[in-house]
Amino acid sequence: MKKLDFFLAAMDALEYRRKNWVISAFALIQESVDAWKENPYAYRIVQTPTGYFFVDPKNGLQLTKIEDAKPGVPLFGIYERVSLKAGMIKNLHIDVETRYTQVLVNYITLVFPFGDKLPFMTGKIKVSNVEDLIIDKLQDIPPEGTARDPSLIYVDEFLKFNDAMSFLEQFTQLAVPAASPKSMVAAPGIMELKAKLIEENKDRLYDPAVIAKIDEALIAFDKEYLKGDVSQGFMINQKSYDVRKRMFAMMGAETGLAESVNVELIQNSLEQGWDISKFPAMNNSLRAGSFNRGAQTMLGGEAVKWLFRASSNLSVTQDDCGSVLGNKLMVKESNLKRLVGFSVIVGGKPVKVATIDDAKKYLGQVVKVRSPMYCNLDKTDYCKVCVGDRLAAHPKALSVAMAEYGSAFLGIFMSAMHGKKLSVAKMDIMETMS
Protein backbone atom coordinates (compact mmCIF):
# COMPACT_ATOMS: atom_id res chain seq x y z
CA MET A 1 0.00 0.00 0.00
CA LYS A 2 1.17 3.52 -0.78
CA LYS A 3 1.73 6.14 1.93
CA LEU A 4 -1.06 8.45 0.84
CA ASP A 5 -3.64 5.65 0.53
CA PHE A 6 -2.61 4.41 3.95
CA PHE A 7 -2.90 7.89 5.44
CA LEU A 8 -6.39 8.50 4.08
CA ALA A 9 -7.59 5.02 5.08
CA ALA A 10 -6.33 5.60 8.63
CA MET A 11 -8.03 9.02 8.70
CA ASP A 12 -11.34 7.49 7.61
CA ALA A 13 -10.93 4.92 10.39
CA LEU A 14 -10.74 7.89 12.87
CA GLU A 15 -7.12 7.14 13.80
CA TYR A 16 -6.51 10.91 14.05
CA ARG A 17 -8.28 10.67 17.40
CA ARG A 18 -5.57 8.39 18.78
CA LYS A 19 -2.59 10.37 20.11
CA ASN A 20 -0.20 7.42 19.81
CA TRP A 21 -1.11 6.91 16.19
CA VAL A 22 -0.50 10.57 15.32
CA ILE A 23 2.87 10.59 17.07
CA SER A 24 3.97 7.36 15.39
CA ALA A 25 2.96 8.82 12.01
CA PHE A 26 4.85 12.11 12.35
CA ALA A 27 7.83 11.18 14.54
CA LEU A 28 10.33 8.38 15.02
CA ILE A 29 9.41 6.17 17.97
CA GLN A 30 11.19 3.32 19.64
CA GLU A 31 9.36 0.16 20.67
CA SER A 32 10.15 -3.53 20.56
CA VAL A 33 9.48 -5.36 17.30
CA ASP A 34 6.58 -7.29 18.80
CA ALA A 35 5.01 -4.45 20.79
CA TRP A 36 2.18 -4.13 18.26
CA LYS A 37 0.99 -7.68 19.05
CA GLU A 38 -0.19 -6.57 22.51
CA ASN A 39 -2.67 -4.16 20.96
CA PRO A 40 -2.98 -4.79 17.24
CA TYR A 41 -5.48 -2.05 16.38
CA ALA A 42 -6.25 -1.42 12.72
CA TYR A 43 -3.74 0.91 11.01
CA ARG A 44 -1.27 0.79 13.90
CA ILE A 45 2.08 1.84 12.51
CA VAL A 46 5.03 -0.46 13.08
CA GLN A 47 8.42 1.18 12.57
CA THR A 48 11.34 -1.16 11.89
CA PRO A 49 14.92 -0.40 10.85
CA THR A 50 14.18 -1.72 7.38
CA GLY A 51 10.82 -0.14 6.68
CA TYR A 52 7.33 0.85 7.73
CA PHE A 53 4.46 -1.60 8.21
CA PHE A 54 0.92 -1.28 9.50
CA VAL A 55 -1.67 -3.54 11.08
CA ASP A 56 -3.90 -4.26 8.12
CA PRO A 57 -7.62 -4.78 8.85
CA LYS A 58 -8.05 -6.29 5.39
CA ASN A 59 -5.34 -8.85 6.06
CA GLY A 60 -6.59 -10.36 9.33
CA LEU A 61 -4.75 -7.72 11.42
CA GLN A 62 -1.38 -8.89 10.09
CA LEU A 63 1.38 -6.53 8.97
CA THR A 64 1.39 -5.01 5.50
CA LYS A 65 4.30 -2.99 4.16
CA ILE A 66 3.96 0.71 3.31
CA GLU A 67 5.80 0.54 0.00
CA ASP A 68 7.00 4.09 -0.56
CA ALA A 69 8.00 4.89 3.05
CA LYS A 70 11.65 5.68 3.77
CA PRO A 71 13.04 3.97 6.89
CA GLY A 72 14.97 6.11 9.38
CA VAL A 73 12.87 9.27 8.94
CA PRO A 74 9.33 9.93 10.17
CA LEU A 75 6.70 8.31 7.94
CA PHE A 76 5.18 11.75 7.27
CA GLY A 77 7.18 14.96 7.64
CA ILE A 78 5.64 17.94 9.44
CA TYR A 79 6.21 20.05 6.30
CA GLU A 80 5.86 17.21 3.77
CA ARG A 81 3.64 18.18 0.89
CA VAL A 82 0.95 16.11 -0.73
CA SER A 83 -1.35 16.55 -3.74
CA LEU A 84 -5.00 15.72 -3.24
CA LYS A 85 -7.78 15.45 -5.78
CA ALA A 86 -11.31 16.70 -5.15
CA GLY A 87 -13.37 14.03 -3.42
CA MET A 88 -10.44 12.19 -1.79
CA ILE A 89 -11.70 13.64 1.51
CA LYS A 90 -15.40 14.11 2.05
CA ASN A 91 -15.18 17.89 2.49
CA LEU A 92 -12.60 18.47 -0.28
CA HIS A 93 -14.27 19.90 -3.40
CA ILE A 94 -11.23 21.11 -5.35
CA ASP A 95 -7.75 19.75 -6.09
CA VAL A 96 -5.20 21.03 -3.58
CA GLU A 97 -1.47 20.93 -2.99
CA THR A 98 -1.05 20.94 0.78
CA ARG A 99 0.75 19.31 3.72
CA TYR A 100 -0.05 16.03 5.48
CA THR A 101 -0.32 17.99 8.72
CA GLN A 102 -2.90 20.28 7.10
CA VAL A 103 -4.95 17.21 6.16
CA LEU A 104 -4.67 15.90 9.71
CA VAL A 105 -5.83 19.21 11.19
CA ASN A 106 -8.74 19.33 8.72
CA TYR A 107 -9.85 15.84 9.77
CA ILE A 108 -9.62 16.69 13.46
CA THR A 109 -11.19 20.15 13.46
CA LEU A 110 -13.63 20.03 10.52
CA VAL A 111 -14.45 16.47 9.39
CA PHE A 112 -14.75 15.05 12.90
CA PRO A 113 -17.30 17.61 14.19
CA PHE A 114 -19.07 18.65 10.97
CA GLY A 115 -18.59 15.83 8.39
CA ASP A 116 -18.75 17.48 4.98
CA LYS A 117 -20.65 20.60 6.11
CA LEU A 118 -17.62 22.90 6.08
CA PRO A 119 -15.14 22.83 3.17
CA PHE A 120 -11.50 21.76 3.46
CA MET A 121 -9.40 24.70 4.66
CA THR A 122 -5.88 25.52 3.52
CA GLY A 123 -3.49 27.89 5.30
CA LYS A 124 -3.88 28.85 8.91
CA ILE A 125 -7.04 27.48 10.54
CA LYS A 126 -8.11 29.88 13.28
CA VAL A 127 -11.01 29.32 15.66
CA SER A 128 -12.44 32.69 14.68
CA ASN A 129 -12.35 31.84 10.95
CA VAL A 130 -14.30 28.64 11.52
CA GLU A 131 -16.72 30.43 13.85
CA ASP A 132 -17.40 32.98 11.11
CA LEU A 133 -18.57 30.10 8.90
CA ILE A 134 -20.70 28.66 11.69
CA ILE A 135 -22.33 31.68 13.27
CA ASP A 136 -25.21 32.16 10.84
CA LYS A 137 -26.00 28.44 10.71
CA LEU A 138 -25.86 27.61 14.41
CA GLN A 139 -29.05 26.03 15.80
CA ASP A 140 -30.22 24.35 19.01
CA ILE A 141 -29.95 20.57 19.09
CA PRO A 142 -33.20 19.23 17.57
CA PRO A 143 -35.36 16.90 19.70
CA GLU A 144 -34.41 13.24 19.43
CA GLY A 145 -35.92 11.47 16.45
CA THR A 146 -36.21 14.69 14.40
CA ALA A 147 -34.33 14.81 11.12
CA ARG A 148 -31.31 17.10 11.01
CA ASP A 149 -30.94 19.69 8.28
CA PRO A 150 -27.55 19.15 6.59
CA SER A 151 -27.27 22.86 5.79
CA LEU A 152 -27.32 23.83 9.49
CA ILE A 153 -24.80 23.40 12.29
CA TYR A 154 -26.06 22.20 15.65
CA VAL A 155 -24.76 23.05 19.11
CA ASP A 156 -23.50 19.51 19.77
CA GLU A 157 -21.38 19.70 16.61
CA PHE A 158 -19.99 23.04 17.74
CA LEU A 159 -19.07 21.53 21.12
CA LYS A 160 -17.28 18.70 19.31
CA PHE A 161 -15.37 21.36 17.38
CA ASN A 162 -14.29 22.99 20.67
CA ASP A 163 -13.05 19.63 21.95
CA ALA A 164 -11.23 19.02 18.67
CA MET A 165 -9.44 22.37 18.85
CA SER A 166 -8.30 21.67 22.44
CA PHE A 167 -7.20 18.18 21.38
CA LEU A 168 -4.68 19.73 18.98
CA GLU A 169 -2.78 21.30 21.89
CA GLN A 170 -1.14 18.00 22.76
CA PHE A 171 0.71 17.95 19.46
CA THR A 172 2.60 21.20 20.05
CA GLN A 173 5.74 19.27 20.99
CA LEU A 174 5.50 17.38 17.72
CA ALA A 175 5.08 20.29 15.35
CA VAL A 176 5.92 23.58 17.08
CA PRO A 177 9.32 23.75 18.77
CA ALA A 178 9.35 26.78 21.06
CA ALA A 179 13.01 27.52 20.51
CA SER A 180 15.73 26.80 18.00
CA PRO A 181 19.49 27.36 17.98
CA LYS A 182 18.81 30.48 15.92
CA SER A 183 16.03 31.90 18.10
CA MET A 184 18.14 31.60 21.26
CA VAL A 185 20.69 34.17 20.17
CA ALA A 186 20.74 37.74 18.88
CA ALA A 187 20.57 38.48 15.17
CA PRO A 188 24.16 39.08 14.01
CA GLY A 189 24.63 42.78 13.22
CA ILE A 190 21.72 44.06 15.33
CA MET A 191 24.03 45.91 17.75
CA GLU A 192 25.69 47.76 14.87
CA LEU A 193 22.26 48.69 13.53
CA LYS A 194 21.21 49.96 16.97
CA ALA A 195 24.37 52.10 17.28
CA LYS A 196 23.77 53.56 13.83
CA LEU A 197 20.11 54.41 14.53
CA ILE A 198 20.93 55.96 17.89
CA GLU A 199 23.68 58.07 16.32
CA GLU A 200 21.33 59.23 13.55
CA ASN A 201 18.69 60.31 16.07
CA LYS A 202 20.92 61.38 18.95
CA ASP A 203 19.26 64.79 19.39
CA ARG A 204 15.72 63.42 19.60
CA LEU A 205 15.98 60.42 21.90
CA TYR A 206 13.45 61.94 24.32
CA ASP A 207 10.70 61.65 21.68
CA PRO A 208 8.53 58.48 21.97
CA ALA A 209 7.81 58.56 18.22
CA VAL A 210 11.53 58.47 17.40
CA ILE A 211 12.15 55.59 19.77
CA ALA A 212 9.15 53.73 18.33
CA LYS A 213 10.70 54.04 14.87
CA ILE A 214 14.04 52.69 16.13
CA ASP A 215 12.21 49.78 17.80
CA GLU A 216 10.39 49.08 14.57
CA ALA A 217 13.63 48.98 12.55
CA LEU A 218 15.28 46.64 15.08
CA ILE A 219 12.30 44.28 15.06
CA ALA A 220 12.17 44.25 11.25
CA PHE A 221 15.88 43.33 11.19
CA ASP A 222 15.29 40.53 13.71
CA LYS A 223 12.31 39.17 11.74
CA GLU A 224 14.42 39.02 8.59
CA TYR A 225 17.05 37.03 10.52
CA LEU A 226 14.49 34.49 11.77
CA LYS A 227 12.65 34.09 8.48
CA GLY A 228 12.09 30.44 7.63
CA ASP A 229 13.42 29.20 10.98
CA VAL A 230 11.56 26.35 12.77
CA SER A 231 10.84 28.69 15.69
CA GLN A 232 8.42 30.62 13.45
CA GLY A 233 5.63 28.17 14.25
CA PHE A 234 5.85 29.29 17.86
CA MET A 235 6.59 32.97 17.26
CA ILE A 236 3.24 33.76 15.67
CA ASN A 237 2.62 36.57 18.11
CA GLN A 238 4.13 40.03 17.65
CA LYS A 239 4.85 40.04 21.39
CA SER A 240 7.56 37.38 20.93
CA TYR A 241 9.50 39.84 18.78
CA ASP A 242 8.97 42.69 21.24
CA VAL A 243 10.42 40.51 23.97
CA ARG A 244 13.35 39.45 21.77
CA LYS A 245 14.05 43.13 21.04
CA ARG A 246 14.39 43.82 24.78
CA MET A 247 16.49 40.73 25.30
CA PHE A 248 18.88 41.05 22.36
CA ALA A 249 18.73 44.60 20.97
CA MET A 250 17.52 47.39 23.24
CA MET A 251 15.32 47.66 26.32
CA GLY A 252 13.78 50.78 24.81
CA ALA A 253 11.54 53.43 26.30
CA GLU A 254 10.18 53.17 29.80
CA THR A 255 7.28 55.30 30.94
CA GLY A 256 7.35 54.43 34.62
CA LEU A 257 4.36 54.76 36.91
CA ALA A 258 3.04 58.19 35.97
CA GLU A 259 0.61 58.74 33.12
CA SER A 260 2.83 60.88 30.93
CA VAL A 261 4.21 61.17 27.42
CA ASN A 262 7.79 61.50 28.65
CA VAL A 263 9.91 58.42 28.27
CA GLU A 264 13.37 57.44 29.34
CA LEU A 265 15.44 55.47 26.84
CA ILE A 266 17.37 52.47 28.10
CA GLN A 267 19.83 51.65 25.34
CA ASN A 268 21.23 48.44 26.75
CA SER A 269 19.63 45.12 25.94
CA LEU A 270 18.97 42.70 28.78
CA GLU A 271 21.77 40.54 27.38
CA GLN A 272 24.19 43.48 27.69
CA GLY A 273 23.32 43.90 31.34
CA TRP A 274 22.21 46.83 33.43
CA ASP A 275 23.13 50.41 32.71
CA ILE A 276 23.27 51.53 36.33
CA SER A 277 22.61 55.18 35.43
CA LYS A 278 19.11 54.00 34.37
CA PHE A 279 18.48 52.21 37.65
CA PRO A 280 15.49 54.39 38.68
CA ALA A 281 13.80 53.92 35.30
CA MET A 282 14.29 50.16 35.45
CA ASN A 283 12.86 50.03 38.95
CA ASN A 284 9.87 52.08 37.88
CA SER A 285 9.30 49.66 35.05
CA LEU A 286 9.39 46.73 37.47
CA ARG A 287 6.93 48.44 39.79
CA ALA A 288 4.66 49.34 36.89
CA GLY A 289 4.65 45.71 35.80
CA SER A 290 4.15 44.06 39.17
CA PHE A 291 2.36 46.36 41.59
CA ASN A 292 0.76 48.99 39.41
CA ARG A 293 -0.77 46.59 36.94
CA GLY A 294 -2.33 44.58 39.77
CA ALA A 295 -3.71 47.68 41.44
CA GLN A 296 -5.22 48.99 38.21
CA THR A 297 -6.77 45.63 37.39
CA MET A 298 -8.50 45.90 40.74
CA LEU A 299 -10.03 49.21 39.60
CA GLY A 300 -11.51 47.47 36.58
CA GLY A 301 -12.96 44.72 38.76
CA GLU A 302 -14.44 47.26 41.12
CA ALA A 303 -16.07 49.10 38.20
CA VAL A 304 -17.72 45.87 37.04
CA LYS A 305 -19.26 45.29 40.47
CA TRP A 306 -20.34 48.90 40.82
CA LEU A 307 -22.02 48.88 37.40
CA PHE A 308 -23.83 45.62 38.20
CA ARG A 309 -25.31 47.12 41.35
CA ALA A 310 -26.16 50.44 39.77
CA SER A 311 -27.96 48.81 36.85
CA SER A 312 -29.60 45.75 38.37
CA ASN A 313 -33.13 47.21 38.09
CA LEU A 314 -32.93 48.08 34.41
CA SER A 315 -35.30 46.22 32.12
CA VAL A 316 -36.83 46.32 28.67
CA THR A 317 -40.56 46.76 29.15
CA GLN A 318 -42.15 48.17 25.98
CA ASP A 319 -41.90 47.83 22.20
CA ASP A 320 -41.27 51.45 21.22
CA CYS A 321 -41.12 54.66 23.25
CA GLY A 322 -41.43 56.76 20.06
CA SER A 323 -38.25 58.75 20.61
CA VAL A 324 -37.06 60.67 17.54
CA LEU A 325 -33.60 61.30 18.95
CA GLY A 326 -30.53 59.17 18.37
CA ASN A 327 -26.77 59.06 18.06
CA LYS A 328 -25.25 60.23 14.81
CA LEU A 329 -23.17 57.55 13.15
CA MET A 330 -21.08 57.69 9.99
CA VAL A 331 -21.73 54.26 8.44
CA LYS A 332 -18.49 52.60 7.29
CA GLU A 333 -17.42 49.04 6.44
CA SER A 334 -15.81 48.87 9.88
CA ASN A 335 -19.02 49.58 11.83
CA LEU A 336 -21.64 47.91 9.61
CA LYS A 337 -22.11 45.03 12.04
CA ARG A 338 -22.81 47.45 14.89
CA LEU A 339 -25.88 48.73 13.10
CA VAL A 340 -27.60 45.37 12.68
CA GLY A 341 -30.50 44.96 15.12
CA PHE A 342 -30.83 48.70 15.72
CA SER A 343 -33.15 51.24 14.12
CA VAL A 344 -32.23 54.39 12.27
CA ILE A 345 -34.52 57.41 12.20
CA VAL A 346 -35.76 58.22 8.71
CA GLY A 347 -38.42 60.90 8.27
CA GLY A 348 -39.11 60.97 12.02
CA LYS A 349 -39.80 57.22 12.18
CA PRO A 350 -37.61 54.30 13.23
CA VAL A 351 -36.55 51.99 10.39
CA LYS A 352 -35.18 48.66 11.50
CA VAL A 353 -31.78 47.51 10.20
CA ALA A 354 -32.40 43.77 10.28
CA THR A 355 -29.49 42.38 8.29
CA ILE A 356 -26.02 43.32 7.17
CA ASP A 357 -27.44 43.95 3.68
CA ASP A 358 -29.89 46.48 5.14
CA ALA A 359 -26.96 48.17 6.87
CA LYS A 360 -25.02 48.39 3.57
CA LYS A 361 -27.72 50.71 2.17
CA TYR A 362 -26.48 53.42 4.54
CA LEU A 363 -22.77 53.07 3.68
CA GLY A 364 -21.10 56.46 3.52
CA GLN A 365 -24.07 58.27 5.09
CA VAL A 366 -24.45 59.84 8.49
CA VAL A 367 -27.51 58.26 10.13
CA LYS A 368 -29.27 58.86 13.41
CA VAL A 369 -29.36 55.59 15.37
CA ARG A 370 -31.87 55.08 18.18
CA SER A 371 -30.03 54.60 21.45
CA PRO A 372 -30.89 53.89 25.11
CA MET A 373 -29.34 57.32 25.80
CA TYR A 374 -32.53 58.95 24.48
CA CYS A 375 -35.19 56.45 25.54
CA ASN A 376 -38.38 58.21 26.65
CA LEU A 377 -39.55 55.62 29.15
CA ASP A 378 -39.65 56.44 32.85
CA LYS A 379 -37.11 55.57 35.51
CA THR A 380 -35.23 52.32 34.85
CA ASP A 381 -37.36 51.17 31.91
CA TYR A 382 -36.19 50.98 28.30
CA CYS A 383 -37.91 50.09 25.05
CA LYS A 384 -36.97 47.41 22.52
CA VAL A 385 -36.23 49.86 19.70
CA CYS A 386 -33.82 51.97 21.73
CA VAL A 387 -31.81 49.05 23.11
CA GLY A 388 -31.70 47.07 19.83
CA ASP A 389 -32.44 43.40 19.13
CA ARG A 390 -29.66 41.74 21.04
CA LEU A 391 -30.45 43.34 24.38
CA ALA A 392 -34.21 43.21 23.80
CA ALA A 393 -33.92 39.42 23.59
CA HIS A 394 -32.85 39.41 27.27
CA PRO A 395 -35.07 42.07 28.87
CA LYS A 396 -33.86 41.50 32.44
CA ALA A 397 -30.16 41.22 31.59
CA LEU A 398 -29.27 44.81 30.74
CA SER A 399 -26.85 45.03 33.64
CA VAL A 400 -24.66 42.42 31.97
CA ALA A 401 -24.18 44.81 29.07
CA MET A 402 -23.58 47.73 31.44
CA ALA A 403 -20.90 45.83 33.34
CA GLU A 404 -19.04 45.26 30.07
CA TYR A 405 -17.69 48.80 30.41
CA GLY A 406 -15.93 47.76 33.61
CA SER A 407 -14.60 44.65 31.87
CA ALA A 408 -13.13 46.87 29.16
CA PHE A 409 -11.11 48.78 31.80
CA LEU A 410 -10.03 45.49 33.27
CA GLY A 411 -8.86 44.27 29.86
CA ILE A 412 -6.87 47.44 29.19
CA PHE A 413 -5.03 47.26 32.50
CA MET A 414 -4.43 43.53 32.23
CA SER A 415 -2.92 43.84 28.77
CA ALA A 416 -0.54 46.61 29.86
CA MET A 417 2.27 44.27 30.79
CA HIS A 418 5.98 43.93 30.13
CA GLY A 419 5.68 42.78 26.53
CA LYS A 420 4.07 46.10 25.67
CA LYS A 421 5.60 47.86 22.71
CA LEU A 422 5.85 51.52 21.92
CA SER A 423 4.43 52.15 18.47
CA VAL A 424 3.15 54.94 16.30
CA ALA A 425 -0.12 54.84 14.38
CA LYS A 426 -1.69 57.12 11.80
CA MET A 427 -4.90 58.82 12.85
CA ASP A 428 -7.41 60.04 10.31
CA ILE A 429 -8.70 63.09 12.14
CA MET A 430 -11.81 63.49 9.95
CA GLU A 431 -12.81 59.85 10.34
CA THR A 432 -12.24 59.96 14.08
CA MET A 433 -14.45 63.00 14.47
CA SER A 434 -17.24 61.84 12.15
Ligand SMILES: [Zn+2]
Ligand atom coordinates in the same frame (compact mmCIF):
# COMPACT_ATOMS: atom_id res chain seq x y z
ZN1 LIG B 1 -37.00 53.95 23.89
